[in-house]
Amino acid sequence: MSVKYSVVMRKNPSRITEPGKYYAHAQAYGDLDFDSLCEDVNSRCTVTRADLAAVIESVLDSMKQALAKGQIVRLGNFGSFQIGLSSKGAEKEDEYNSSFIRGTRIAFRPGKLLINMQKTLSYSQVAKLPVKAKATTTPGTGV
Structure with a gap:
């Protein structure tokens, strides 16, 4: 597997008058949600999906408490x-x-x-993702 990237032009904010340069921009493809993570780990070991979910939730609660204490x-x-x-x-x-x-x-x-x-x-280069169109409204109409 490889990390997908596209090439994008960016200007240096401290040198806005200079021409931009092209840089790699990582492209995410999908995500791994909590349930899918538990299923994936479950398929690799003998612990049940429910037990995994309970342990991970408990670890996250402990982390939250420790961070709140400054640890x-x-x-x-x-x-x-x-x-x-x-x-x-x-x-x-x-x-x-x-x-x-x-x-x-x-x-x-x-x-x-x-x-x-x-x-x-x-790494493997891919096409840029399309830019999402911004909603436009007609002044005074809210549409």
């Missing part, structure tokens, strides 16, 4: 998850308080399993 969640060779913050700056340290925090994100750092998988990927 790093390490999933062995798969990778780790950690909360990151976005905030405004204060002029002085003693002026800073939690109201400066704008939001959070969850940072994922891949482990050896995924890093090694990336080293073995192959």
Whole structure:
């Protein structure tokens, strides 16, 4: 199997007057939902689909609780998850308080399993996906 990509032109936002360059853009083909993941894993082992679903849901609940406490969640060779913050700056340290925090994100750092998988990927070029048409309305009519 290979990673599908198309070639797209992009401009450098800091050099908007310069001509754009062409870059690879990964194209996703489908997805693997929770039920399909459980079925796939079930076909490879003796654990039932229902047991798999229960274990995965429990792991996700534990991860959510640990992240909310500020812990790093390490999933062995798969990778780790950690909360990151976005905030405004204060002029002085003693002026800073939690109201400066704008939001959070969850940072994922891949482990050896995924890093090694990336080293073995192959690539195949495909046509660009069609651009979705934007809905247009006639002013004053809402149509």
